[in-house]
Amino acid sequence: MPEFIPVIEKLEIRHQILKIAETISKDYHGRELVLIGVLKGAFIFLADLSRALKRVEVKIDFIQASSYGADTISSENIVLKKDIDIDIRGKDVLVVEDIVDTGLTLAYLVDHLQGFGPRSIKVCAMIDKRERRKTTIGVDYACTTVEKGFLVGYGLDYAEDYRNLPEIYHMIL
Numbered sequence: 001m002p003e004f005i006p007v008i009e010k011l012e013i014r015h016q017i018l019k020i021a022e023t024i025s026k027d028y029h030g031r032e033l034v035l036i037g038v039l040k041g042a043f044i045f046l047a048d049l050s051r052a053l054k055r056v057e058v059k060i061d062f063i064q065a066s067s068y069g070a071d072t073i074s075s076e077n078i079v080l081k082k083d084i085d086i087d088i089r090g091k092d093v094l095v096v097e098d099i100v101d102t103g104l105t106l107a108y109l110v111d112h113l114q115g116f117g118p119r120s121i122k123v124c125a126m127i128d129k130r131e132r133r134k135t136t137i138g139v140d141y142a143c144t145t146v147e148k149g150f151l152v153g154y155g156l157d158y159a160e161d162y163r164n165l166p167e168i169y170h171m172i173l
């Protein structure tokens with residue numbers, strides 16, 4: 001049976017989202033912003049973040065990538081599973097991720113989205129996990145930074161389990 005150590009509790013998640021939403025609302029004040037959630041993990045974060053934004057005209061879309069060949073992780077092992085539907089040409093885009101680990105998925109997705117000619121692309125992550133970063137991609141807005149560990153809950157899964165936990169836990173197998 002795995003062990004679950006609480007890392008971020010419900011109220012703290014709420015507090016961090018309100019704080020980051022305030023910053024994003026200021027940065028995009030009165031403008032239109034396309035939020036692109038990275039499936040599947042970002043669905044809960046996106047739902048909460050989007051509802052906390054103020055005086056920003058929001059559109060929402062989703063994208064999904066998957067990686068294969070886990071022992072030789074590189075951006076070449078990443079494939080697009082679901083593309084966006086909204087036309088983002090000339091638009092301000094915020095990619096919303098659950099957790100950035102190596103950063104390879106995000107680098108791949110940002111590069112793909114740049115191809116549509118948006119006006120700007122920034123990245124927002126619930127958790128910025130630093131230890132295994134393999135790219136120079138920057139996280140513009142992060143709720144929390146952790147160094148390492150495998151986290152579950154609040155959208156984050158282990159083999160599709162635990163996404164619905166309202167808090168975030170460090171899972172030790």
Ligand code: IMP
Binds near residue numbers: 041103
């Ligand atoms: P990256 O390409 O290494 O940055 O991986 C990003 C993706 O890996 C995230 O969107 C998650 O789906 C998954 N991932 C990375 N770390 C964790 C974790 O600690 N818990 C659950 N999923 C994770």
